[in-house]
Amino acid sequence: MSDTARALGLPGEVQWEGRALAVSRITFEIEGRFERWLEANLLRSLEFHRATVSADTYALLAREANAALAARRYAWDGEIAPAAAWLGPGFRELSYLCVLDLQPAWTREEHARLLASPGKLEELARTIHGITAPLKNGQPPGAAASGDSTSASPKSSASSPLTTG
Numbered sequence: 001m002s003d004t005a006r007a008l009g010l011p012g013e014v015q016w017e018g019r020a021l022a023v024s025r026i027t028f029e030i031e032g033r034f035e036r037w038l039e040a041n042l043l044r045s046l047e048f049h050r051a052t053v054s055a056d057t058y059a060l061l062a063r064e065a066n067a068a069l070a071a072r073r074y075a076w077d078g079e080i081a082p083a084a085a086w087l088g089p090g091f092r093e094l095s096y097l098c099v100l101d102l103q104p105a106w107t108r109e110e111h112a113r114l115l116a117s118p119g120k121l122e123e124l125a126r127t128i129h130g131i132t133a134p135l136k137n138g139q140p141p142g143a144a145a146s147g148d149s150t151s152a153s154p155k156s157s158a159s160s161p162l163t164t165g
Contacts, residue, residue, distance in 0.1 A: 009025060009131075010131075011023055011024055011025070011102055011131065012025070012127035012128065012130060012131040013127070014099075014114075014120065014123055014124055014127055016114050016117060016120060021099055021103065021106075021114070022099075022102040022103060023095075023098050023099055023102070023124065023127050023128060023131070024097075024098045024099075024101035024102050024131075025098070025128070025131040025132040026085075026094070026098065026128065026132045027101070029101070030094070030097045030098060030101060031076040031081075032076075033097050034076065034081060034085060034090075034093060034094055034097060035074055035075055035076055035081055037093050038074045038080065038081055038084060038090075039069065039074050042065055042068070042069070042074065043065075046058075046061055046062060046065050049061055068080075086125070091121075091125065092111070092112075092115060094128070095111070095115070095121075095124050095125070095128060096108060096111045098128050099111060099114075099124075
């Protein structure tokens with residue numbers, strides 16, 4: 001995808017079964033739906049455990065769940081949602097929401113078949129990340145220009161996580 005298309009927020013695309021599936025970037029609405037899905041899973045888990053643990057243990061689990069919700073740990077900008085979004089069931093849900101956003105008739109069964117197709121899960125992850133991740137804007141103000149070795153010591157550039165070596 002070109003940087004211009006990405007900057008304009010144009011959707012990505014995945015080819016599957018002779019169709020071009022439009023894939024939305026992660027919008028505020030998709031973030032909110034994903035947060036609600038995570039919270040619903042938490043509540044389903046809590047309800048499941050109600051019958052399997054003691055009353056005291058259930059009360060402790062309920063307090064911990066309420067504290068996590070109050071602390072916005074399941075919010076998109078919290079600690080759970082960003083990690084869950086790119087792993088296993090979380091990515092299945094997030095990618096489903098990104099495809100559903102631009103194709104309202106998209107079903108979970110179709111999505112399961114798409115993800116089961118060889119290489120499509122990885123392609124979908126690259127597509128969503130590619131259209132959602134912020135564009136690189138170059139170096140921050142005051143940073144050394146490329147090739148300028150006078151302002152950066154060899155130790156600092158060698159320890160950079162961006163160096164390839």
